[in-house]
Amino acid sequence: MKRTFLVLALLLGASRAWAISDPAEALADPRQEARAVEIGRQLRCLVCQNESIEDSGADLARDLRAIVRQQVAAGKGDRQVTDWLVARYGDFVRLRPPFNAETLWLWLSPLLALLAGGGAVVLSRRHPPSPPAALTAAEEAKLKQLLDP
Amino acid sequence: MNRRALLLAPLGIAAVGGVAFSVLLRRMGEGSFDPRGLPSMLIGKRLPAFTLPGTNGEGFSDADLAAVGRPLLVNFFASWCVPCVEEAPVLAGLRQAGVPIWGIAYKDQPAATDAFLARHGNPYVRLARDQPGRVAIDWGVTGVPETYLIDAEAIVRWRFAGPLAPDIVEHEVQPLLRKYV
Numbered sequence: 001m002k003r004t005f006l007v008l009a010l011l012l013g014a015s016r017a018w019a020i021s022d023p024a025e026a027l028a029d030p031r032q033e034a035r036a037v038e039i040g041r042q043l044r045c046l047v048c049q050n051e052s053i054e055d056s057g058a059d060l061a062r063d064l065r066a067i068v069r070q071q072v073a074a075g076k077g078d079r080q081v082t083d084w085l086v087a088r089y090g091d092f093v094r095l096r097p098p099f100n101a102e103t104l105w106l107w108l109s110p111l112l113a114l115l116a117g118g119g120a121v122v123l124s125r126r127h128p129p130s131p132p133a134a135l136t137a138a139e140e141a142k143l144k145q146l147l148d149p
Numbered sequence: 150m151n152r153r154a155l156l157l158a159p160l161g162i163a164a165v166g167g168v169a170f171s172v173l174l175r176r177m178g179e180g181s182f183d184p185r186g187l188p189s190m191l192i193g194k195r196l197p198a199f200t201l202p203g204t205n206g207e208g209f210s211d212a213d214l215a216a217v218g219r220p221l222l223v224n225f226f227a228s229w230c231v232p233c234v235e236e237a238p239v240l241a242g243l244r245q246a247g248v249p250i251w252g253i254a255y256k257d258q259p260a261a262t263d264a265f266l267a268r269h270g271n272p273y274v275r276l277a278r279d280q281p282g283r284v285a286i287d288w289g290v291t292g293v294p295e296t297y298l299i300d301a302e303a304i305v306r307w308r309f310a311g312p313l314a315p316d317i318v319e320h321e322v323q324p325l326l327r328k329y330v
Contacts, residue, residue: 046187046291059256060291063282088289090190127151 189308201277204259208277215303221249228265236312240272300329
């Protein structure tokens with residue numbers, strides 16, 4: 001029982017360290033380290049492209065993590081650190097694309113979809129489908145025949 | 150009429166999507182569109198300042214590149230990089246055609262770089278090494294091989310990530326070299 005608890009405690013403790021591959025990379029100051037992790041989570045690993053540099057095992061991601069930590073330790077703001085990387089790798093390095101002329105359609109597309117859907121609903125409400133034409137005498141007769149044989 | 154239009158609308162949307170998708174696939178096949186290709190931030194800018202050591206003798210700096218005064222290629226490579234082997238004959242061909250290529254060995258041991266060049270040929274006019282890979286980050290390098298075209302005024306005009314192939318040299322590098330001569 002004691003051992004189970006120990007294993008569980010170790011596993012829980014480990015989850016925090018998954019953020020980076022090597023604890024030796026972490027900054028000594030836990031607050032600075034937390035900031036570096038927060039910045040790194042928003043930066044794309046250029047090698048694997050769909051992972052953040054905090055999650056990636058790639059060599060380049062490790063270098064970029066080190067740079068982020070150097071800059072954080074040097075007292076740079078979150079924005080400054082991100083801008084430094086954007087200057088080299090472009091907006092692509094940001095996992096959350098900024099709102100600008102290039103990403104206008106990307107950000108507005110959900111709104112446009114909502115407007116189009118809403119418009120369609122309003123239009124269909126305003127013009128309800130016309131009721132079907134009344135049955136002809138022949139059809140009435142046939143229906144009666146079918147319903148009560 | 151209205152109902153028919155409504156029924157046809159999804160078909161129309163699917164048709165437009167299909168055409169767009171086929172154009173995308175064709176452009177990917179031709180190589181004129183690469184969904185994984187990343188635009189370089191250096192295009193149209195002066196190359197970043199740096200000074201790097203060489204493998205044996207001296208390396209070079211951005212000032213050395215700027216002093217050439219004619220368009221040239223800067224190639225990031227490494228002995229551990231498999232596509233670089235594939236690229237070697239293409240670089241050798243460029244060298245033969247008289248195109249100056251300056252090489253930067255990325256995260257490589259000098260001895261390993263020398264062995265690689267002895268085996269696959271040395272196409273480089275000058276050679277530098279970026280052991281920690283920091284200069285490569287300033288250039289926005291995402292991996293090796295990666296090639297940059299720099300004009301006579303030391304402005305970066307073109308970047309290609311991945312091994313250069315003969316058709317890329319013919320359709321992109323040669324026209325640019327002529328343009329910026």
